[in-house]
Amino acid sequence: MNNRLLGKTGLKVSDLCLGAMTFGRETSEKDSFAILDRFVEAGGNFIDTADVYSRGISEEIVGRWLKTKNRDDLVIATKVRFGMGDGPNDVGLSRKHIMAGVEASLKRLGTDYIDLYQVHAWDPLTPLEETLSTLSTLVERGLVRYIGASNFRAWQLQKAIYTSRQHGFEAFSCLQPQYNLLCRATEYELLPLCEQEGLGVIPWSPLRGGWLSGKFHRGMTQAPENTRVAEAQKQGWGEAWSRYDNEYTWGVIDVLMEVSREVEKTPAQTALNWVLQRQAVTAPIIGARTMQQLEDNLGGSGWVLTAKQIARLDEASRMPVTYPYDQAAEQQQRGGRL
Numbered sequence: 644m645n646n647r648l649l650g651k652t653g654l655k656v657s658d659l660c661l662g663a664m665t666f667g668r669e670t671s672e673k674d675s676f677a678i679l680d681r682f683v684e685a686g687g688n689f690i691d692t693a694d695v696y697s698r699g700i701s702e703e704i705v706g707r708w709l710k711t712k713n714r715d716d717l718v719i720a721t722k723v724r725f726g727m728g729d730g731p732n733d734v735g736l737s738r739k740h741i742m743a744g745v746e747a748s749l750k751r752l753g754t755d756y757i758d759l760y761q762v763h764a765w766d767p768l769t770p771l772e773e774t775l776s777t778l779s780t781l782v783e784r785g786l787v788r789y790i791g792a793s794n795f796r797a798w799q800l801q802k803a804i805y806t807s808r809q810h811g812f813e814a815f816s817c818l819q820p821q822y823n824l825l826c827r828a829t830e831y832e833l834l835p836l837c838e839q840e841g842l843g844v845i846p847w848s849p850l851r852g853g854w855l856s857g858k859f860h861r862g863m864t865q866a867p868e869n870t871r872v873a874e875a876q877k878q879g880w881g882e883a884w885s886r887y888d889n890e891y892t893w894g895v896i897d898v899l900m901e902v903s904r905e906v907e908k909t910p911a912q913t914a915l916n917w918v919l920q921r922q923a924v925t926a927p928i929i930g931a932r933t934m935q936q937l938e939d940n941l942g943g944s945g946w947v948l949t950a951k952q953i954a955r956l957d958e959a960s961r962m963p964v965t966y967p968y969d970q971a972a973e974q975q976q977r978g979g980r981l
């Protein structure tokens with residue numbers, strides 16, 4: 644793994660971030676510790692969790708593991724926003740919930756500071772100034788080093804950037820969006836905005852929950868049991884079989900398999916490398932349920948797909964160019980004259 648700067652900050656993070664969403668859910672504490680150890684041994688320093696992952700259990704596991712390490716060597720990211728209780732103030736981005744959220748996360752993580760504190764999604768009920776001033780206070784008090792946003796729409800992120808600038812609040816350093824070969828809508832607005840404003844980008848689900856790992860093939864009629872995709876089908880999560888079992892997905896997987904054979908890498912490594920090489924991206928957040936998957940995914944960094952191979956993957960996963968983006972494409976075709 645290599646280190647990269649997170650957006651415009653001076654913070655150096657490994658170019659793969661380890662996601663802790665499976666910890667305490669599909670992955671036992673013992674296996675989670677082994678995965679964390681191996682990730683650090685391979686040169687990783689960047690770990691992403693959230694208060695809501697297994698209602699705090701993921702943070703607790705990371706916290707117990709942190710006690711066995713030099714905490715300052717690591718960059719720990721977590722999130723606040725989703726419901727952590729049944730009360731009306733146990734959710735959202737109000738000052739009350741953020742303050743309660745950060746205190747609870749610090750306790751579970753067993754640390755006195757969080758490196759990257761992210762708002763997990765937009766909160767339509769809380770004034771943006773209330774959220775941003777609270778996040779600023781957390782940085783001033785030393786409880787948090789940097790702040791980030793996740794799952795924002797582009798207008799929401801741009802508004803937050805300008806609001807911070809206008810009031811002198813701490814600014815978001817990065818965005819955590821979904822981004823992978825099966826989800827390129829992020830490219831319409833969010834990635835150009837992050838490049839323009841100097842925000843780092845740390846994509847979640849770089850393998851779309853396993854769809855891009857090579858274990859699903861044309862002709863299969865459902866996901867094998869004990870896979871994320873099978874569970875997603877039962878729970879109604881985004882990566883469900885019925886949502887992706889279509890010609891677009893299989894066309895992307897066909898080309899992914901071809902390119903991976905050509906570069907003599909696994910499909911997962913090839914799909915991760917494609918994300919890692921996008922101009923705006925700082926570090927994809929890898930998910931691994933097992934040590935074997937971690938070993939595979941670690942091989943996504945440290946080499947490069949050629950421009951031609953990237954172009955083939957781009958072509959197979961191309962998104963429809965709709966208004967207003969079609970105008971820019973036409974303009975480009977006509978050499979800048981419309």
Ligand SMILES: NC(=O)c1ccc[n+]([C@@H]2O[C@H](COP(=O)([O-])OP(=O)(O)OC[C@H]3O[C@@H](n4cnc5c(N)ncnc54)[C@H](OP(=O)(O)O)[C@@H]3O)[C@@H](O)[C@H]2O)c1
Nearest residue numbers: 662663664847848849850851852853856870871928930939
């Ligand atoms: N901000 C947000 O809203 C948000 C949302 C989701 C995730 N995240 C973050 O992003 C991280 C990664 O997301 P993700 O877990 O969805 O990532 P992902 O890499 O797209 O999916 C991970 C899942 O795919 C399967 N898999 C992974 N590597 C594999 C391999 N080499 N071979 C075969 N199967 C493999 C495993 O599931 P099975 O083995 O069970 O099939 C694994 O649990 C999370 O841990 C979390 O930190 C953030």
